[in-house]
Amino acid sequence: MLTPGRPEPITSHLLDESCAGTAIRHGFFTRQGGVSEGIYQGLNVGLGSKDNRGHVTENRIRICDWFDLPVEKLVTPHQIHSADVIVADGPFSGERPKADAVVSATPGVIVGVLTADCGPVLLADAQAGIVAAAHAGWRGALDGILENTICAMERFGAERERIAACLGPSISGDNYEVGPEFVDRFVEKDLQHAAYFKPSARHNHRQFDLQTYIVDRLIQSGVTAHYSGHCTYADANRFYSYRRTTHRKEPDYGRQISAICIVDGGYRGSAL
Numbered sequence: 524m525l526t527p528g529r530p531e532p533i534t535s536h537l538l539d540e541s542c543a544g545t546a547i548r549h550g551f552f553t554r555q556g557g558v559s560e561g562i563y564q565g566l567n568v569g570l571g572s573k574d575n576r577g578h579v580t581e582n583r584i585r586i587c588d589w590f591d592l593p594v595e596k597l598v599t600p601h602q603i604h605s606a607d608v609i610v611a612d613g614p615f616s617g618e619r620p621k622a623d624a625v626v627s628a629t630p631g632v633i634v635g636v637l638t639a640d641c642g643p644v645l646l647a648d649a650q651a652g653i654v655a656a657a658h659a660g661w662r663g664a665l666d667g668i669l670e671n672t673i674c675a676m677e678r679f680g681a682e683r684e685r686i687a688a689c690l691g692p693s694i695s696g697d698n699y700e701v702g703p704e705f706v707d708r709f710v711e712k713d714l715q716h717a718a719y720f721k722p723s724a725r726h727n728h729r730q731f732d733l734q735t736y737i738v739d740r741l742i743q744s745g746v747t748a749h750y751s752g753h754c755t756y757a758d759a760n761r762f763y764s765y766r767r768t769t770h771r772k773e774p775d776y777g778r779q780i781s782a783i784c785i786v787d788g789g790y791r792g793s794a795l
Contacts, residue, residue, distance in 0.1 A: 530556035530566055530589050535645070535689035537749050538783075542649040542687075546630065546787030548590060549645050549654075551691035551751060552780050553761045557582040559777060567763065567777030569637055570599075574777065583780075590633055590784050597633045599780070600625055602658050606666040608675045624657035624672040627785070628679045635782030639763040640694040640755050642737045643781035646672065646746070647688075648681035654783045659690075659737050661705075665712060669740050683745040690741075690750035691781045694766060696721065696732035698756035703727050755779075 532550025542549075557566025558581050563574040566582045580594075587594045598611040600622040608624040611632055625634040634656045636643050641660035647653070657663075657672045673683055700723050709716040719736045720729040734750050741748035755762040768776035 528556055530585055532589070533691065533751055533753065535687075535691075535749070535751065537687050537747065538645060538647055538689050540687075541747075542647055545649045545652075546785050547647050547649055547652075547654060547783065548786050549647070549783035550589065550781070551643060551645070551689075551753075552586060552782070553692070554763065554777070554779065555761070556585060562768075562773050562775060563777040565763075565777065566779065568599075568780045569639075569776075569778030572777055573775045586635075586780055586782065587633060590782070590786055592631060592633060592784070592786065596631055596784075597635060597782070598625055598627070599635045599637060602637065604658075604660050604662045606663055606668045606671050608655075608657075608668070608671045610675065610679075623659075623663050623668050624655060624675070626653065626655040626672065626675045626679065628653050630785040630787055633782050633784040635780045637778040637780050638691075638693065638755070639765040639768075639776050639778045640699075642693040642733060643691040644669065644672075644737065644741070645689055645691065645781055645783045646676065646686055647783060648676060648685045649687075650685055651680045651682070652785060653679050653681040654785060656781060656783055661731070661733060664733070664737055664740060665709065669737065670744050673744050673746060686746040688741050688746050688748040690734060690737050690748070692751055692753035692755050692758075692762050692779070693734055693737075694756045694764065695734060695754035696730045698754060698766065699731045699733055700725065700728050701731045703729075705729075705731070
């Protein structure tokens with residue numbers, strides 16, 4: 524059961540160590556600490572869900588309270604499973620831009636992505652003071668969202684050998700069954716992608732290891748990376764899951780947020 528109270532995000536030891544002594548703060552938020560009810564119970568921040576809008580707004584305020592910043596400082600794009608990256612130096616004006624990663628070098632801007640099985644990736648070059656959040660579903664990961672995010676960080680002065688990246692809670696290979704056309708799409712792009720699929724109990728289907736695929740692509744791009752080890756599908760008490768909702772034939776699902784921020788306007792980079 525969820526318990527009331529303040530959000531209690533998961534944090535990455537890699538990002539904690541990399542950003543030690545700086546004003547960079549991050550969290551992979553769970554369902555803990557929210558006001559939504561019913562199938563959305565907990566900290567649902569999905570603007571695209573059919574949840575009560577007042578509850579979603581309150582949950583987003585609670586995320587920002589954790590960073591000690593007002594809610595207007597939270598920047599999340601309109602995610603479309605693309606490889607597109609945007610840069611945020613402040614709150615969006617008007618409609619949220621369509622993209623699947625946000626990069627910022629501006630103190631006081633919380634950049635985040637929403638997920639419910641896809642891979643949330645938080646990245647930081649602590650020395651340069653550059654942070655990013657990327658939404659890596661299978662399509663975005665295959666099309667290069669991670670590499671594009673790293674390149675965008677470099678344009679601001681980040682260096683990939685200094686970048687630390689963590690994949691947060693996402694669906695594990697044991698719970699991600701796919702059909703033959705899905706496998707073909709990956710293998711046609713690169714024969715080595717076959718290593719990320721293992722036999723399924725169902726004929727002509729496979730289990731796809733999205734988590735290892737994402738981390739491997741990050742490492743192959745030259746950054747230091749790991750993943751949190753949490754499966755969204757398997758832990759209904761802590762995480763929302765699109766696939767679990769589908770299997771349960773529920774009408775909708777919530778979204779959790781993963782966010783990172785340079786919280787201090789006096790940021791001067793890492794002392795390490």
